[in-house]
Amino acid sequence: MLLHLSTWAEIEAYLKRSTTVVVPIGSNEQHGPTGLLGTDWLCPEIIAHEAHKAGDILVAPTFNVGMAQHHLDFPGTIALRPSTFMLAIGDWVRSLAHHGFDRIFFLNGHGGNVATIEAAFSELYADASYRGGKSGFALRLKNWWDLQGVQKLAYQQFPTGHGSHATPSEIAVTQWAYPDAIKTANYAPQIAPTGPIREASDFRARYADGRMGSNPAQASPEKGGELVKLAVQGLLEEVRAFGAERAPLAAE
Ligand code: NI
Helix, strand or coil: CEHHHCCHHHHHHHHHHCCEEEEEECCECCECCCECCCHHHHHHHHHHHHHHHHCCCCECCCECCECCHHHCCCCCCEECCHHHHHHHHHHHHHHHHHHCCCEEEEEECCHHHHHHHHHHHHHHHHHHHHHCCCCCCEEEEEEHHHCCCHHHHHHHHCCCCCCCECCHHHHHHHHHHCHHHCCCCCCCCCCCCCCCCCCHHHHHHHCCCCCECCCHHHCCHHHHHHHHHHHHHHHHHHHHHHHHCCCHHHHC
């Protein structure tokens, strides 16, 4: 089920058979000369929406803006500072928990989000710890490329020039889902440089076209489709296991 295409009554009925919800989360940020600005939220959304066609899972609206301050010198990037992002994740979780969701699974598409999402989880658990008692929910973060077998397949598809930003694997996934939005460019150099991530002006000076270590010319819709297929299997298994992890919460 997709939450945004359901009614409250359908969600109330769903909660009688499952209290697990999947939240695609990403970032709206530059992805080099050919990558879509939505790449990091589109990838988890594409995978989660495909998974909902194959299994009985509930997918929440995509959290499509994240921790992307370092990309702000490229037009179109929209960023939340870490403190704002943490507050927003907190209210997102509290809203879902208020209805009775006690297994909240974030499928992430942006490496730059990881530290902030983990810190937000710690804040949410800390609320319960200081209050005394249980939080009432369990939280899980999984990057889509860390789903079973996905990174291995990506490195088989792209043994050189995979890189870490505007990668051929993430661009391939968006090409598969949005073939009408495929872009081309002449990359110079073919494989982008690598290095540290700091503030936006430093980032643009180091990575002139926005890529890091990648050669996105290798992407194709077919390769993207292979990645999506594997990721869907991995996601359904992860969500099933997370929902079955009935620990002390349900025993109360
Ligand atoms: Ni990305």
